[in-house]
Amino acid sequence: MSLTDLDKKIIREIQKDLPITPRPYLDIAEKLGIPEEDLQRKIQEFIDNGYIRRFGATLRHRRVGINANAMAVWVVPDKDVERVGKTMASFKEVTHCYERHMIPEWNGNLFTMIHAKTKEGCLKIVKRISEKTGIKDYKLLFSTEEFKKTSMEYF
Amino acid sequence: MDRLDRDILNRIQSKFPISSRPFKVLGEELNISEDNMIERVKQLIHKGYIRRLGASFDSKKLGFTSTLCAARVPPEKIQDFVKVLHSYQGITHNYKREHEYNVWFTFIGESKEEIIYSLADISKKTAIKDILNLPAKKIFKVNVEFET
Numbered sequence: 001m002s003l004t005d006l007d008k009k010i011i012r013e014i015q016k017d018l019p020i021t022p023r024p025y026l027d028i029a030e031k032l033g034i035p036e037e038d039l040q041r042k043i044q045e046f047i048d049n050g051y052i053r054r055f056g057a058t059l060r061h062r063r064v065g066i067n068a069n070a071m072a073v074w075v076v077p078d079k080d081v082e083r084v085g086k087t088m089a090s091f092k093e094v095t096h097c098y099e100r101h102m103i104p105e106w107n108g109n110l111f112t113m114i115h116a117k118t119k120e121g122c123l124k125i126v127k128r129i130s131e132k133t134g135i136k137d138y139k140l141l142f143s144t145e146e147f148k149k150t151s152m153e154y155f
Numbered sequence: 156m157d158r159l160d161r162d163i164l165n166r167i168q169s170k171f172p173i174s175s176r177p178f179k180v181l182g183e184e185l186n187i188s189e190d191n192m193i194e195r196v197k198q199l200i201h202k203g204y205i206r207r208l209g210a211s212f213d214s215k216k217l218g219f220t221s222t223l224c225a226a227r228v229p230p231e232k233i234q235d236f237v238k239v240l241h242s243y244q245g246i247t248h249n250y251k252r253e254h255e256y257n258v259w260f261t262f263i264g265e266s267k268e269e270i271i272y273s274l275a276d277i278s279k280k281t282a283i284k285d286i287l288n289l290p291a292k293k294i295f296k297v298n299v300e301f302e303t
Contacts, residue, residue, distance in 0.1 A: 003217070003218075011210075011212065011217070014209050014210040015209060015210055015212065016209060017200075017207055017209055018171075018209050020193055020197050020200070021193070022176055022178060022179070022193065023175060023176060024177065025177075036175065040174075043173050043210070046210070049216075050213055050216055051212060051213060051216045051217065052210045052213070053211050053212060053213045053297065054169045054211040054299075054300075055170065055171050055209075055210050055211070056168045056170060056171040056208070057168050057171070057199075057205045057207070057208045058168075058205070058208075058211065058299065059164060059168065059204060059206065060203055060204060060205070060206045061299075063202075063203050064156075064204060064301060064303045065303070066301055069250075071252065071259070088295065089295040089296035094296060095296070095297070095298055095299050096296060096297055096298075097294075097296040098291045098292075098294055099291065099293040099294075100223065100289045100290065100291055100292055101289065101291075101292050103287065105287055106287050106289065111223070115301070139254070141252040141254045141259070142252065143250040143252050144253055145250065145251035146250055147237050147240075147241070147249040147250060147251060147258075147260075148240075148248065148249040148260075149206075149247070150248075151207055151211065151247065152212070152263045153244065154212060154214075154217055154219065
């Protein structure tokens with residue numbers, strides 16, 4: 001699917017906050033000059049084809065008590081990446097799990113973001129992941145300051 | 156935050172109703188009125204529990220590319236470095252981390268080349284030479300929903 005100008009206009013609107021009104025879709029549709037049903041159909045289509053990964057609220061996790069955030073970088077042999085990646089992804093405390101290209105300046109190819117209430121909680125989860133996957137070679141990078149956290153503005 | 160607020164947060168992190176009156180639908184699910192639901196959500200935004208309410212897109216599907224970058228920055232230069240980084244719209248997340256590579260940021264751009272060009276530009280502007288570019292090979296999971 002290639003995106004039409006109207007698609008892009010719709011994306012520009014729905015990547016912002018929905019109006020907190022009784023008829024938010026009607027409000028946006030009127031702004032775009034299209035019928036409300038067309039907007040709703042388009043949003044559903046974007047969800048069905050995976051263009052929209054998630055439609056809803058993004059929380060400030062520190063505000064809801066999830067205070068610690070660690071990035072664990074694991075050194076995983078290529079042949080084990082598939083199995084280990086899936087196992088790591090199955091932990092509910094793991095919010096992100098990516099395999100990244102190896103470069104000479106950096107040792108580690110599987111990256112997991114781990115969120116927990118405390119630093120100790122993160123450490124426990126990392127230990128459990130290590131035990132379950134058998135990967136012993138890893139480093140743990142706790143975040144000490146959030147400089148920026150926003151959502152991308154496309155188009 | 157009371158139990159109802161928590162239930163609302165747990166409910167609306169995904170699958171927000173696309174019906175004409177979404178807050179009425181949510182209210183029916185959680186046994187409160189539409190007006191009450193609207194008021195609660197407004198308060199949750201106002202009090203800072205909700206950062207955003209809308210669509211999160213898959214950047215790749217929209218034709219964009221993303222990467223994770225790490226920089227080794229002397230402590231006294233961090234503030235200036237971060238300021239330059241934040242002049243780039245595609246840098247959406249940026250954290251200080253406990254490591255010799257101490258600044259970690261995500262970068263979304265229209266192409267790999269654009270990102271490589273921007274990183275070179277950042278190096279030039281800040282005199283920070285040591286910036287790693289670690290694009291993803293495979294995504295196993297992205298799920299930023301939290302049970303409250």
